[in-house]
Amino acid sequence: MAMAHPVRLDLPEVEVREQRLRATVSYNGTARDLSRRSKNFSLVNHERGFEQCSTCQQGCAGIAYNVRGAAVVEHSPIGCAQPASAAMGINVANAARGLPDQSVNVLSTNLSESDTVYGGAEKLRATVREAKRRFSPDAIFVLSSCAAGIIGEDIEAVTSELQDELGIPVIPVFCEGFRSKIWISGIDATFHGILRQIVKPARKKQPDLVNVFNFEGSDTFTPLLGKLDLRANYVISLADVETLSRMSEAACTAHICETLATYPAKALEQEFGVPEVRSPPPFGISWTDAWLREIARITDREELAEQVIESEHKRLEPLLETMRAQLAGRRVYIFAGDSYAHSISNMLLDLGLDLIGVNTFHHDQTTDGGLEEADSLGQLVASKGDIGNFSVCDKQPFQMVKVLKDLQPDILIVRHTNMAVIGAKLGIPTIQDGDVNISAGYDGLIKLGERLLTAWRTRRIFQNIARHHRHPYSEWWMAQNDPFLLSSEPVA
């Protein structure tokens, strides 16, 4: 992996991943080939002749919804603002973590046609002031949108003016959907705003605190890090603004996924002196070992870590043996986000499953720190060997239907809402693995195995769906040999 550029917190915007990490959304080959070709950035994005709806970075920037006590103003037409599902999911996660409920404080400026003609700056000011009045937030995130971007709204000027007026951070998040095909660019944009306007230099270092960048998932890391007498500082979902401001005080920064968090990890190291944990994320046995050892090295607990690893292995071995026996011979396919797909791959191979293929939604040809130890694809290939049928596309069911029909996996693992249905309609027992945290650590392996077994045992419903389902693709398309035919160049 080549060294990436330094993080530029002096600039209001972070570059999208196509530019920053040379991210791509189309590839078809093998894991080793993809990893090798990424080293010299030889993958390029092609114009596509046909595609299906993707996801936009504005949606991902909405991770700001999850910051406790903050408010979000979306400077957009109403369709961009979607707080209902988040409002429920966040408090389910709070309950799972033993935390009090939090409200999701979102206002849309509800841009109309006349705003696109006469400008919406006044409406934006009024809405941000109303957000302050309604929610008494500790910070306000202002998300841009395609419409706001194209009509040239000066969100930076408005937010900086209102920050002075309101006396709290008012954070512009530049996340216009059309600017990137890599939706997670929007998470970078929100992190960028937090790093610029919320995180403060350490007031007092907390040597037993580990930043864990994650989504709103279950509480796996308190017990795992607790074995090393360390505390997990879950960021940024469910954390309040004060907690975020103190990320600089942690001993180190870990994360559940390089795709999610090598940007803030690099920024915290570069700007605040918090070291980034140089290890792949803790999924599967060897990666969990490496992760614990690395954190122990930074926090000076190496001896304790060796004891923990030894006793955990001893505890896990019989459980794993039983699980392997139950899953033996099953062929599995993974359809998930970039680094997390690599993590699940690593776990499936630990579980002794036959991993017959992987598709990731995008691929970063490097990470923000450019660390070899945090290159999950490189680490996967190095430790487990090559994986065939390895492809990259941003969802695209018309392609995936053909891939899956051809490979006929016994079980499909998906991590994205509304994509598991592809497997269901093909009669493949499928799980949507939304909570990443639950799979982390040693017990994560067993829990993943249990979910796979449940999907397999209940497969009759999937088979029944497949019997009665009709897909919307033409005979011509289904007869083509190459599922990626239209992704490399337009056909005439």
Next chain:
Amino acid sequence: MGGYIEQPRFSCALAGQQTVLAIPRALPVVHAGPGCSGKVFAFSATNAGFQGEGYGGGGAVSSTNTGETDVVFGGEPKLERFVGNALRVLDGDLFVILSGCTSGLIGDDVVRVAQQYARDGHPVIGAETPGFRGNSYVGHEIVVHEIIDQFVGDVTPAVRPGLVNVFASVPPQNPFWRGDLAEIKRVLEGIGLQVNILFGAGSAGISEWRDLPNAQFNLVLSPWVGLDAAELAEKKYGTPYLHLPFLPIGPELTGKTLRTIADFAGLPAGPVEEFIAHEELVFYDYFVSTADFVADYRNMIPSELYVVGDSAYALGATAFLVNELGFVPEGIYLTDDPPENRQSDIRQALSDIVADLGDGDPVPRFEIDGRAIQDSIRTRLHGSTKALILGSTWEDYLARETGNLSLHLSLPITNDVVIDRSYAGYRGGLRLMEDVYTSIFKAGDIADTTLTRNKQ
């Protein structure tokens, strides 16, 4: 379209894609940014009780996923090639190209591109649905208008007496549209009409739309959505229309509605009355069988009614719950943002069909800001725990917080699976009773005295 909104109750005009998908084998081609189609789907279909992608919706919707280059240089040439490929890859009977904010602002002409393909005999039309043009209801109107204008087109009608086209629901912005349309079709056929229901599993798909000009009349069961289509069909094909500003719920309103329709259509009274009498016999047999429960549990059944929903459903539901089940209306909040010139008609319609607006709050409020609705309800409750709040998942939270009961009537619904549920007509009235009465047990176990356990 007003100012800021908290807790949105609708999506944007691009939600017209769901209107396309509600027609069997019709497919949208979205010319918008990468997240637009998915966001519309998430709100309009997933947050409508998990209605699913169906045939070619959800993640399968074709989308140009407009990028920076298209915004700078224009996306029309790419769209032209794209539509050609969509026609090869997808198997559909009608393709509707929908523009989003990006293409709407940079000036790509989706109708022109559609016409290029239509000239070669492909079933393709275009609709300008950028999000800033309006909400889901507006998007529905635009799509229906364009289908009639561009796809059904200028034909000479061969009118068949007794044939009616129904404009009654915005799918799935009305979460119960599937069940509602099935019931509406059933009762209209019951009085002797032939029905082009146009959307949902009960529709024959595009052949029904092709048949649209041949109807004896158009029926609009909604305060404002659907009127544009009826007016367009009147202009294009000379089809008269009947406008009833509510969705009929329960036997009283449904019977009245059927008589008005029969009268308009010139149907013989005998079979109409026979059908109504039979439906009422069945309905009231069930109805009376709940008397034991209602009498024994009167203390536990809520009595104050708050309704949060679009004007079509809110009017019908209020009428049934007040007129027939004895609820006292306390607050009616209409969330569909009707054009201002329709609002006084809606107020009038409400007082026409609701027997007694009582000393509660007889004035329906047109309100699109969820927080304003919730603050108003909270104030009016005065600490009462005798309320039933019909609304969205947001109202579930409010009900839980205030110790009241809630039931779903409007989007967003994120904690309920809606399949064929319907509160329309006769069968819908029974279902609504079942859901209202069952809801009292949601708060905890109940004794047939005045005691409950776990009431929050």
